[in-house]
Amino acid sequence: MRLHYFELVLFSTYAELRAERSRSYLGLIWWVLEPAMNMAVYYLVFSVILRSPQPDYVPFLLVGLTLWQWFKSCISHGGYSIWQQLPLIRQVKLPSVVFPSVQILADTVKFFYIMILLVAILWYAGYTPHVQYVALVPVLLVELVFAAGAAYCVAAIVPLLPDLRFVIEQVLQVMLFVSGIVFSLDAVPEPMRRWFAWNPIAVLVDAGRGILLYARWPDWFALGRVALISLVLYAFGALLIQWLHPRYVKLPA
Amino acid sequence: MKQGGALVTLENVGVAFNAQLRVGSPRFWALEDVSLELRSGDRLGVIGRNGAGKSTLLRTIAGIVAPDRGRIRRAPVSCQLLSLALGFMPHLSGRDNAVLSGLMLGLRRREIDARLPAILDFSELGDFFEQPISSYSTGMLMRLGFSVAMQVEPDVLLIDEILAVGDAEFQQKSGAALRERIHGGTTVVFVSHRDEQISQVCNRALWIEHGRSVMQGDVADVLKAYHADPHALGVPTAA
Numbered sequence: 109m110r111l112h113y114f115e116l117v118l119f120s121t122y123a124e125l126r127a128e129r130s131r132s133y134l135g136l137i138w139w140v141l142e143p144a145m146n147m148a149v150y151y152l153v154f155s156v157i158l159r160s161p162q163p164d165y166v167p168f169l170l171v172g173l174t175l176w177q178w179f180k181s182c183i184s185h186g187g188y189s190i191w192q193q194l195p196l197i198r199q200v201k202l203p204s205v206v207f208p209s210v211q212i213l214a215d216t217v218k219f220f221y222i223m224i225l226l227v228a229i230l231w232y233a234g235y236t237p238h239v240q241y242v243a244l245v246p247v248l249l250v251e252l253v254f255a256a257g258a259a260y261c262v263a264a265i266v267p268l269l270p271d272l273r274f275v276i277e278q279v280l281q282v283m284l285f286v287s288g289i290v291f292s293l294d295a296v297p298e299p300m301r302r303w304f305a306w307n308p309i310a311v312l313v314d315a316g317r318g319i320l321l322y323a324r325w326p327d328w329f330a331l332g333r334v335a336l337i338s339l340v341l342y343a344f345g346a347l348l349i350q351w352l353h354p355r356y357v358k359l360p361a
Numbered sequence: 362m363k364q365g366g367a368l369v370t371l372e373n374v375g376v377a378f379n380a381q382l383r384v385g386s387p388r389f390w391a392l393e394d395v396s397l398e399l400r401s402g403d404r405l406g407v408i409g410r411n412g413a414g415k416s417t418l419l420r421t422i423a424g425i426v427a428p429d430r431g432r433i434r435r436a437p438v439s440c441q442l443l444s445l446a447l448g449f450m451p452h453l454s455g456r457d458n459a460v461l462s463g464l465m466l467g468l469r470r471r472e473i474d475a476r477l478p479a480i481l482d483f484s485e486l487g488d489f490f491e492q493p494i495s496s497y498s499t500g501m502l503m504r505l506g507f508s509v510a511m512q513v514e515p516d517v518l519l520i521d522e523i524l525a526v527g528d529a530e531f532q533q534k535s536g537a538a539l540r541e542r543i544h545g546g547t548t549v550v551f552v553s554h555r556d557e558q559i560s561q562v563c564n565r566a567l568w569i570e571h572g573r574s575v576m577q578g579d580v581a582d583v584l585k586a587y588h589a590d591p592h593a594l595g596v597p598t599a600a
Contacts, residue, residue: 126452127453196447200442359379360382
């Protein structure tokens with residue numbers, strides 16, 4: 109991306125966050141409050157009502173949901189961004205990849221607020237900081253690339269096939285369950301579990317939990333494989349947007 | 362690259378849009394067959410009835426829309442549509458919107474920052490410049506939009522019917538600023554369905570009809586031919 113577009117993405121991200129802040133009374137507080145409320149719902153269902161027998165279930169759930177919600181918001185905001193910006197795309201010559209990038213960056217900024225809160229809660233609950241925290245850097249970086257790649261792919265196709273929106277929410281719901289966010293994948297029977305190892309989100313969430321809760325270094329081989337998948341997906345998504353861009357301007361208004 | 366000063370050349374260009382978002386829906390040819398040559402310093406007026414394809418032609422020259430047939434050749438120059446309030450977001454201040462719009466129009470951040478005082482001055486917004494534009498009146502919004510748009514100085518300026526904006530007083534000012542830009546040596550393509558505007562602004566004219574270029578040349582000649590054509594005057598022809 110040329111430097112000029114980089115400036116545009118950065119400023120648009122700032123504009124997006126700022127506009128979002130002024131659209132509600134509580135503004136910034138919602139960035140944290142909304143995911144916290146969402147987590148409370150899962151906590152209520154799985155910990156209080158279903159009484160999960162798993163030890164450390166609450167921190168297990170909180171870490172999983174924090175990493176999951178970041179991914180999910182990138183898909184649902186970034187994925188619809190080109191479709192939503194079609195009027196602008198018809199008016200000015202800009203690479204379409206700018207629009208999902210802005211949403212992903214904005215969601216990443218919001219994620220960092222939640223991440224800080226999560227770490228604070230974990231410390232308070234007795235999960236003290238340790239040197240393994242540095243492994244969060246590659247884990248989060250890989251998740252960012254994977255989320256961006258997936259969001260680019262969705263963003264590329266939704267303008268041409270808006271019906272996809274109805275499917276995406278369901279796919280995300282399924283992904284939530286097969287990624288071991290709300291229950292441990294240890295509960296999955298062995299032959300199936302092999303396939304789950306290919307799910308980038310499952311690997312990333314597992315690595316994140318290991319670091320934050322058990323001071324465990326990630327499985328570097330699995331992380332490397334996910335990094336490779338993510339990079340391929342990212343490149344594919346970016347190229348797909350570039351390739352389909354000429355069609356966006358010719359869609360019916 | 363340049364061929365006798367030609368900045369943009371269109372050869373039998375056609376542009377098709379999807380009429381509907383349906384599988385196998387027919388395409389609609391907004392431009393059928395347009396040829397034109399735009400030379401450095403030209404002030405080309407495009408005339409034609411509603412739906413003739415004038416706006417699509419501008420967006421094709423701007424590079425927003427790619428042709429589906431024919432060829433377009435562009436020297437390494439910037440072609441920019443004069444767009445007001447492009448990308449404005451209601452909850453942001455006038456200043457932030459000016460920066461955002463400027464970036465979308467192709468300016469670098471430091472260029473916009475350097476021009477913010479000029480934008481503030483020209484738009485006459487005063488303290489409102491720091492307020493969210495959702496608190497602006499339509500006139501204020503127009504003033505801000507025009508002031509930002511005028512900061513962009515493309516090699517080829519494409520204008521779709523806009524010659525002035527705002528209330529009576531600002532119309533004078535914006536009209537004068539735009540005329541100064543147009544006659545200051547910038548290459549201009551100006552679309553209008555009003556021929557008196559074309560003859561005021563342009564030194565050459567192109568007439569398009571049903572997405573086809575009918576005639577290109579001297580303004581007076583093209584306008585004369587355009588008026589001689591019964592379709593152009595909206596006179597119903599015998600079925």
